[in-house]
Amino acid sequence: MQEEIVQSVLDGKHTLALLPTGGGKSICFQVPAMMFDGVCIVVSPLIALMRDQVEQLQSRQIKATALYSGMTRREIDITLDNCVYDNVKFLYVSPERLRSSLFLARAERMNVSMLAVDEAHCISQWGYDFRPSYLHIHDFVERRGIDRLIALTATATKRVKEDIVEKLKLVDTQIFTRSFARTNLSYSVFNLENKERKLAEVLTNVPGSSIVYVRSRKMAEVVGRTLRAKGQSTDYYHAGLSATDRERKQDLWRSGKLRVMVATNAFGMGIDKSDVRSVIHLDLPDSLEAYYQEAGRAGRDEQKAYAVLLYDASDVIRLKDQLVRNAVSLASIRRVYQALANYYKLAVGSLPEKSFAFELERFASTYDLSALETFNCMKKLQEAGVLTLSESFFKSSQVMILQRKEDLYRFQVAHPKLDLVIKSLLRLYGGQIFQEFVSIKEGDLAKVLKVSSKQVSDWLDMLVQFEVADYVKRNSA
Numbered sequence: 001m002q003e004e005i006v007q008s009v010l011d012g013k014h015t016l017a018l019l020p021t022g023g024g025k026s027i028c029f030q031v032p033a034m035m036f037d038g039v040c041i042v043v044s045p046l047i048a049l050m051r052d053q054v055e056q057l058q059s060r061q062i063k064a065t066a067l068y069s070g071m072t073r074r075e076i077d078i079t080l081d082n083c084v085y086d087n088v089k090f091l092y093v094s095p096e097r098l099r100s101s102l103f104l105a106r107a108e109r110m111n112v113s114m115l116a117v118d119e120a121h122c123i124s125q126w127g128y129d130f131r132p133s134y135l136h137i138h139d140f141v142e143r144r145g146i147d148r149l150i151a152l153t154a155t156a157t158k159r160v161k162e163d164i165v166e167k168l169k170l171v172d173t174q175i176f177t178r179s180f181a182r183t184n185l186s187y188s189v190f191n192l193e194n195k196e197r198k199l200a201e202v203l204t205n206v207p208g209s210s211i212v213y214v215r216s217r218k219m220a221e222v223v224g225r226t227l228r229a230k231g232q233s234t235d236y237y238h239a240g241l242s243a244t245d246r247e248r249k250q251d252l253w254r255s256g257k258l259r260v261m262v263a264t265n266a267f268g269m270g271i272d273k274s275d276v277r278s279v280i281h282l283d284l285p286d287s288l289e290a291y292y293q294e295a296g297r298a299g300r301d302e303q304k305a306y307a308v309l310l311y312d313a314s315d316v317i318r319l320k321d322q323l324v325r326n327a328v329s330l331a332s333i334r335r336v337y338q339a340l341a342n343y344y345k346l347a348v349g350s351l352p353e354k355s356f357a358f359e360l361e362r363f364a365s366t367y368d369l370s371a372l373e374t375f376n377c378m379k380k381l382q383e384a385g386v387l388t389l390s391e392s393f394f395k396s397s398q399v400m401i402l403q404r405k406e407d408l409y410r411f412q413v414a415h416p417k418l419d420l421v422i423k424s425l426l427r428l429y430g431g432q433i434f435q436e437f438v439s440i441k442e443g444d445l446a447k448v449l450k451v452s453s454k455q456v457s458d459w460l461d462m463l464v465q466f467e468v469a470d471y472v473k474r475n476s477a
Contacts, residue, residue, distance in 0.1 A: 001178045005150075006031045009114065014170040015119070018156040018177040021296035023025030026053060029116035033090065035063070036148075039083050042092045044118045045131055056088055066092035067103070077275040080106040095122075095133035096141040097386050107144060114148035115141060117168065121155035124163035129289075132385035139168045155289070156180060185299045188308045195282055195310040196226070203232060203260060206306050212262040213294055215283040217439075219349055223282065223286050224262040233259040239266040240439040246476040265294065266473035274301035281309045284319050327377045330381070336377035337386070339367040359440060359473070361453040371443070398424060398437040398472040399460065405434070422468075423461045424448045437472065 001017075002024055008015045009032040019025050032308075033040035035149065044050050050066040056066035065079050065088055083091050085105065091110075091336040097103050115137075117123075123134035141149060151164050156177055190198055203210060214220050217238040226234030235249050235258055252258040254273050261267060265285070279298040285291040291309070299305025340346075343363060344356055364371040381387050401422075403407065410420040420472050424445050429438045442460075463469040 001176050002027050002031075007175050009148060009150050010035065011284065012148060014173045015153045016112070016161070016164060016170065016173050016175045017149070017150065018175070019154060020178060020180045020182065021111065021154050021293050022300040025118070025154070026029040028152060029114070029150050029267055030057070030090070032148075032150075033114055033116070034228060036113035038113035040090050040114050040116060041112055042090055042116045042118060043095050043098070043134075043137060044092055044198065045094065045122050045129070045134075046119070047094075048360075049118070050094075054090070054092060062090070063088045064090035064092070067097055068094065076102065078202060084109045089164045095131060097418060099133070099136055104143070107140075112144055115146045117149070117151040118153075118154040118427070120151035120164045121160050123167045124160045125338055126157065130383060132383065135167055135259060138167065141168075141460070151414060154180075154293070182296065182299065184302050184400065185302055186293070186304070186306050188306065189293065190308070190310050191312065192310065193312055196223075196308055199223075199280060199282060200227075202232065202278060202280055202308050203227070203425055204308070206278045209256065209261075209275055210260045210278040210280065211267065211269075211276060211294075212260060212263060212280045212282060213285070214262060219282070220262050220264055227260060227262065233257075234326075237261055237263040237267045239264065240331065242437065254443070263437075265290065267475060268297070273297075275303070276300070276305065277303075278306045282312075284309070284311050284315045286319070286322075305458065307439075325372065326376050327391070328373055328380060332373055333377045333380055335367075337381060339363070339369065339385075343367075344382070359457075361457075365452070395441050397438050399433060400417050400437045400472055401425070401468065402435050403468055411466070414443060415466075418459060418462060418466075418468075420443070421448060421456070421463070437455045437470070 001019070005015060005017045005028040009029065015028075017025060017028050017029075029040065029042065036298070040051075042053075044053075047066075047068045050068060054064045054066050055254060063082075063086070063424055065082060067076060067079055071079070079091075080103070082088050093103070117134075117137060119129070122131040123137070124130065142148075149168065149170065151170070152162070155161070161175070164170070165175075179310075192198055206354065212223065214223055214267065217240050220238045222237040224234050227234040235252070236247060237249050241249075249258070249265075253261045276298045279295050281291070281294070283293060295307035295309075298307055340363075341348075343366065360375060361371055363369075364374045376474050378387070378389060382389050403411065408422065412422055425433060425440070426464075428444060432438055442456045444455045445456045457473065460469065460471040464471050
């Protein structure tokens with residue numbers, strides 16, 4: 001259906017494309033954008049998705065760039081200048097960026113050929129990932145006078161479809177819907193006690209490339225090493241690995257030199273591999289939408305493939321407990337909102353679009369709040385469009401030991417207080433901490449050392465001052 005969608009855009013018609021996961025949505029706006037003069041602005045909700053698509057385009061010598069949280073003002077300036085003067089074909093932005101005064105001023109000078117709204121279901125409260133900032137996209141379209149507009153999604157309920165057309169104010173819309181049925185993909189669900197045995201059985205009986213999804217980084221490493229010890233061509237993948245390691249492992253798997261990848265849901269963006277024969281879940285995903293997305297990575301070549309879900313009673317209990325833990329009351333959200341205003345001494349309506357450094361644990365302890373509840377309240381405030389959390393807010397802090405083991409030992413002898421922190425780091429995170437940054441949780445170290453998270457952070461800062469370690473604190477919101 002891609003050709004018809006591309007032609008609709010070329011004909012200047014407002015277009016809505018509903019294609020299943022792996023259905024090739026990006027082609028539908030990238031091809032027409034290449035045929036027009038000017039830059040195509042692509043609205044996307046996920047930084048990882050932006051980066052992946054930019055890398056894919058750049059690898060084909062197509063000028064593409066992205067704006068995302070964490071960039072400096074200088075980096076943003078250069079990126080926007082390139083879009084004005086340097087024949088950039090694709091600019092990827094978050095929906096929040098369309099309301100930024102800096103972006104709006106620079107966009108006035110761009111030759112905008114068209115606007116593509118990816119993951120368009122985010123505009124609907126009936127979609128599974130509602131983002132209020134999507135509701136303001138039409139304001140930008142109207143202000144900038146953009147005629148060519150395409151919206152794309154893999155969520156196709158009637159209600160969501162109507163919402164997309166209404167909220168984007170699409171006119172005489174051409175709607176293309178490809179069947180979401182994957183007749184080549186077999187779905188199987190097994191409730192059993194010994195999931196590892198069934199996993200081995202599936203991998204033995206279904207030849208070809210495979211992804212095994214697990215919930216935690218530790219589980220990815222354990223299962224990956226276990227399968228490798230049993231003779232499977234296997235490795236593991238999660239967001240805690242260095243960028244170099246992630247890229248190397250992904251390339252080995254994509255090229256077929258590695259058969260099985262055991263991974264958290266961090267393994268998903270950038271999987272340009274059509275011949276995955278099985279996707280196996282060892283844990284229950286958070287939602288049916290997440291499961292459909294992940295399982296749909298099998299059989300994109302339309303040959304026979306298998307999606308297998310393995311679960312036991314404890315998985316169901318854990319998922320229900322998680323829903324309860326993540327639920328927050330309106331009173332809690334109000335309390336956190338007021339605490340934020342007090343923390344930064346903000347009056348109502350003051351300092352819009354201002355960024356602040358933020359330390360969750362310190363903020364929560366200051367106002368006697370639960371860190372988990374505070375985190376969930378802030379996510380709800382973001383969903384309501386009240387604030388925006390930068391990418392680094394969701395990242396863990398990172399630490400790397402800079403000294404050789406012999407020098408480190410001498411330092412530990414001379415500094416007994418810091419010796420305990422170093423021993424705890426090595427015990428919790430292993431020898432990898434000498435080679436690269438590892439993701440850490442101050443709270444875990446605090447439990448081991450029986451001190452506050454702030455004390456742990458202060459000690460890590462001291463290790464930085466002594467040039468023993470490098471410590472990148474998760475501190476942005």
